[in-house]
Amino acid sequence: MPFRRRAPVYGSAFSSLVGIKRFFGNISFVVLLNLLVKPGWVVVENLVQDRLGHATFGLITALSALTLVVASLADLGLTPYSVQRVAAEPSFLAETFPTLLPLRGLLNFVALPAMLAVGWAVGYRGSELLLLLAVGGALLLTQYGQFLRGTLQAHQKFNADAVLSVVEKFLLLGAVVVLLPIGLTLPNYVGARLGAAAFTTVILYGLMTRLFGRVKYRWQGPVARNALRASLPFAFMTLLYGVNERIDMVMLERLASPTEAGYYSGAYRWVDAVMMYAWTVLPLFFAKFASVPRDAVAQRELLRFGQRIVTLPMLFIVAFVLFRGEVLFWQFSHSTPTEVARMTVCVKILFVNVLVHAFFAIYSTLLTSTTHERAVSWLVAGSIALNVGLNLIFLPRFGAVAASLDTLLCAVAVSVGYLVLVARRTGVGVPGRLLARLLLAFGLLCGTWFMLQFSLYLAWWLEAGLMAVVFGLIVLGTGLVQQKEILSLTGRK
Numbered sequence: 001m002p003f004r005r006r007a008p009v010y011g012s013a014f015s016s017l018v019g020i021k022r023f024f025g026n027i028s029f030v031v032l033l034n035l036l037v038k039p040g041w042v043v044v045e046n047l048v049q050d051r052l053g054h055a056t057f058g059l060i061t062a063l064s065a066l067t068l069v070v071a072s073l074a075d076l077g078l079t080p081y082s083v084q085r086v087a088a089e090p091s092f093l094a095e096t097f098p099t100l101l102p103l104r105g106l107l108n109f110v111a112l113p114a115m116l117a118v119g120w121a122v123g124y125r126g127s128e129l130l131l132l133l134a135v136g137g138a139l140l141l142t143q144y145g146q147f148l149r150g151t152l153q154a155h156q157k158f159n160a161d162a163v164l165s166v167v168e169k170f171l172l173l174g175a176v177v178v179l180l181p182i183g184l185t186l187p188n189y190v191g192a193r194l195g196a197a198a199f200t201t202v203i204l205y206g207l208m209t210r211l212f213g214r215v216k217y218r219w220q221g222p223v224a225r226n227a228l229r230a231s232l233p234f235a236f237m238t239l240l241y242g243v244n245e246r247i248d249m250v251m252l253e254r255l256a257s258p259t260e261a262g263y264y265s266g267a268y269r270w271v272d273a274v275m276m277y278a279w280t281v282l283p284l285f286f287a288k289f290a291s292v293p294r295d296a297v298a299q300r301e302l303l304r305f306g307q308r309i310v311t312l313p314m315l316f317i318v319a320f321v322l323f324r325g326e327v328l329f330w331q332f333s334h335s336t337p338t339e340v341a342r343m344t345v346c347v348k349i350l351f352v353n354v355l356v357h358a359f360f361a362i363y364s365t366l367l368t369s370t371t372h373e374r375a376v377s378w379l380v381a382g383s384i385a386l387n388v389g390l391n392l393i394f395l396p397r398f399g400a401v402a403a404s405l406d407t408l409l410c411a412v413a414v415s416v417g418y419l420v421l422v423a424r425r426t427g428v429g430v431p432g433r434l435l436a437r438l439l440l441a442f443g444l445l446c447g448t449w450f451m452l453q454f455s456l457y458l459a460w461w462l463e464a465g466l467m468a469v470v471f472g473l474i475v476l477g478t479g480l481v482q483q484k485e486i487l488s489l490t491g492r493k
Contacts, residue, residue, distance in 0.1 A: 062254075068242050099220045179192065296428055319471075327460050
């Protein structure tokens with residue numbers, strides 16, 4: 001069934017998109033798999049931090065952040081570039097991948113000594129550099145696996161991609177569970193990360209060759225040069241996103257202390273866990289947007305659908321953390337009440353940042369999948385400059401709390417830029433009325449939650465369950481989800 005030429009109201013988005021029900025099924029499968037793995041991983045990482053201590057874990061997280069920045073540059077934008085090209089031109093895989101695969105591997109070998117050089121430049125020495133080498137090697141293997149998974153996303157094989165997206169975490173989760181009773185130390189924890197990343201990469205490569213045939217490496221200089229030239233906007237954008245997301249951790253560990261970095265890490269872990277929903281779903285929409293690059297009507301309908309898919313679950317989670325954030329740190333039995341209170345303040349500030357991303361991250365996905373990467377890159381570059389400036393002023397004095405506030409301010413600034421770009425540079429437009437309904441739903445949820453806490457003193461789990469029911473009624477009452485949509489998804493008339 002072709003796309004309708006008339007833009008529908010919010011309630012008819014499901015019926016007007018080709019295969020939207022199947023796409024929703026793909027998204028549901030991805031989310032289910034992540035719900036099976038990611039919460040367990042967060043719990044285990046909390047235990048790891050509690051066993052190793054805030055300072056040690058703060059150092060590991062800072063090194064991981066540093067390697068992520070360098071590894072994002074090593075990709076040179078080839079992953080999003082190949083997804084975009086293969087989604088639009090399936091023949092691109094057979095023509096170009098024999099050159100791209102060895103090129104991507106070569107970039108990893110170049111990136112590893114570059115990581116050590118950057119680590120030495122920012123002040124790491126001796127055992128810290130060895131730790132950086134192991135952490136960086138694991139991350140480079142993970143990113144190479146993401147490059148291989150891009151072929152599945154581009155061919156709309158979202159269920160297979162969903163399974164593969166959680167394999168590494170599942171393996172690492174099992175390894176850490178085994179290590180906990182026999183004695184968890186820094187070397188065996190880092191070794192487990194490296195082993196899980198290597199094994200997952202081998203699995204991904206084997207599956208790709210099984211699905212699409214064995215790729216015989218064929219180096220072609222002109223093909224490599226053209227691919228690198230075309231992927232540079234993605235490379236710049238990916239590097240900026242990596243710096244923007246992770247610069248806080250490195251600066252905090254260097255300017256304040258590893259302990260402050262540990263507090264921030266304990267709070268940011270929950271942000272990563274929740275945002276994994278968005279970072280799992282948004283690549284699916286990236287591939288969908290890229291498959292209809294010149295159809296503004298189809299993109300508009302995808303945006304309206306994606307806005308609700310990404311935002312609605314996050315609204316409840318953010319409200320829970322704002323009202324009950326302290327329960328997230330129940331595992332930190334070796335931490336003082338003051339340390340737990342500091343992490344709680346950080347997590348509440350950071351979840352306001354999650355709220356901003358929940359509303360506006362999909363606009364970045366739309367822009368980057370429709371040839372507006374350069375403008376998005378400049379936006380993120382401005383956010384980095386603001387973030388670094390604020391960090392230099394406030395981190396030495398206020399530590400993890402300042403890092404949380406700086407992250408929030410930069411997210412607000414860059415999100416306003418996304419809206420301006422979508423309004424001015426695309427034919428899609430910003431769904432202002434839908435955004436207003438979502439904001440209204442969040443306001444009603446928070447207002448009701450406040451009144452419930454003020455009038456009743458319930459256990460946190462009972463309070464959360466009651467508010468989940470209330471939120472469902474709010475969503476239906478504001479028309480964000482309608483009864484006919486629910487019946488459509490369940491197959492009932």
